[in-house]
Amino acid sequence: MRSLNLYRTAVGAVAALLLAACAPGGNSEAGPAPSKPVSTGVGSEPATLRLLVNSGVDVPFYTALGELFHAKYGNVTVKVDNQDYATLTTNVAHILAGSTAPDIVRVSQLGNLIEDHLLTNLDPYAKAYGWDKWPQSQFASTRVGPDGKQRGTGSLYAVGPGFGLTGVYYNKALAQRIGMSRPPATAAEFDELLGKAKNAGLQPIMINGKDGGSVYPLQNLVMSSAAAAQAVQDWNYAKPGATINTPATVNGATVLQRWGRSGYLPADVNDIDQTRAPREFLDGNGVFFPSGNWQAPGLDKSGAGKFGFFLFPPGQAGGPSYAMTAAANLGIAAKSSHADVAAAFLDFIQTNIQARQDTVTLGGLVPAGPADAPPPTAAAGSAVAATVGAFQELLKSNGLVGFMADATASIHVNSLIPQTQLLLAGKTTPAAYAAKVQSDYERDLRR
């Protein structure tokens, strides 16, 4: 009796709650606030600009940029706070929605930030500062359409000091042993070099399959098919109707699976993570190491002049090269009371010569900015210099494509990593791979 009554009460309470309570969440159907007139000045009032960035290399880098800014505008103090990458990525929406939102925040993924009106629309500033006259491909990934989801079109919501860039590092001594006198001109030539390395008893490729490094060569292989790069970019930007379930993806996956089977990838590829892979490569285990420019300062430090870098070769000789890129993006909180000062800071870090040099040396990134800005300097023959050079080339030829890993918030951990692991273990087929990634993508976008 008693327990039955209790049960009735509980069920009643739950039902009442479900029926009567209004839906969770705020009411943000109101749409974006009308844009206020913007100013390019920082005024003379003392102001403190609060930055929230990732822990680690971001902290000394943005602190240095803040000091440069303060030196120029004495009334503005820049205060840098940090949270580790995973925490910030997962909490950024709540931080921006809260009452103590910082002025500028490092946004790794835009997610629902635009849909929920948490970032300031930067279009008026782009016009006021003339960013709209610069090469526009550098801003594509942070433009968001009116639906709050499609990127590469619409209004600008974040800009940053510089870009990450991927390609292939090679061990110069080992490359010489397999007779590589210049970087391969085509993907097929690269394939041949891998075979030669294998025959010479060397580990052809070092890569981290545990946390997604093996997705880089896969995306490059996909993009080496004719006209596939644009399709990948559309997919990354959630363009309506975009699909990755294409013959190019199936081909790319087939080649990567063959590389795994032929021993071109390490036998325990699925157990190698991003801290172990560069260590193994530095130790001479691996002729090639597909990775990004964030590795360059470390490689130069441990083995100056021993490692080279080339962009993943195109499908056809003389065809366009493509590289994956991601900007280190900063957005201005919609709640910021110093939006004009924050915008002045964003303009400063993209244009100031010393700030651009710091971007390379402290941030490990390549700055973009105006077409006529002088490229930062780096020691000749170093891996850093090679990445800076490659980036300038790609910026001009529009060869920068976003990471498939950034297409949706979870496509990387929930689909690309496990599916690529299954692919390399021979537990899924290239066709099933392409279909599964596409269906997960559609689910993520709620299409």
Added chain:
Amino acid sequence: MTDVLLRQRSEDPVAPRDVVRRSARRTRNWAALVWVAPAFGMYALFVLYPMLQSIQYSFYDWDGIGPAKPAGLDNWKAIFTQPELLHSVEHAFILIVFYSVLPVGLGLVAAALIRELRPGAFSTTARVMLFIPQVLPLVAAGIAWTWMYSSDGLVNQVLRAVGLERHTRAWLGDFTFALPAVGVIGVWVMLGFCTVLLLAGIGKIEPELYEAARLDGAGRVHEFLAVTLPGLRRELVVCTTFTVIAALASFDVIQISTQGGPGYQTMVPGVEIYRLTFLQQHVGQASALAVFLAALVLVIIWPIQRLGRER
């Protein structure tokens, strides 16, 4: 609790004379409620309310910030139709073998053996060694074991040293062995907890019982079955309950050592819920899975608790 209720009821058989006493008890009960109110208020606010909220969220499509759309039963259907979500639940059940069955079984053996040891340096050392894993944060355990399991880690070094070279592998990257390998971490962590709890329980068994068993000519095995095991009923229930919950709700070790990989081989509901909430911002789907997991834990724990209560 039930015991109390039962006793109250058996005292109750309505005697006409105590109408007065009854009303007195009523007043006492109200007074008791006042005393309970602050604690209950906290409990309701921080436990019951969020629980009901989770149930409510599970019927919505919500990103945690913006407006929510009613989703009917979609989130619930997904648990049973999306293979990854269903598999994660299966993995949690496999982990019960490692987190619960093995530690409780081995813990019983270890406790019975340690009981026989004369108190002294050796028995203390044995206890401390078995208990140390319980003191370490699970994250630290996860990292340490990840190193041990790596291609050139301790496990493979030992295998090589004893000539089992061809059985070496990257354990956490192997599709067949990743889940058992993660399970072994669970055995290692849980064994100490079970052993210490069971040892304490053995200490409470009256020595006369052992003496009587000996006099009746029982051997060690008999003694264990007839005296130790029945005497440990309550401790066994606590051990099993605790470890089964740890298995079904496991998160830290997996998140640190495999992140659910290779493929989806070690994905568990805990990691899935975390990702759904914080990475995918599918708060509704995450809530549905969380509520389902909580219900599952209750359904499994309930018979275990019943078993402990009998007699």
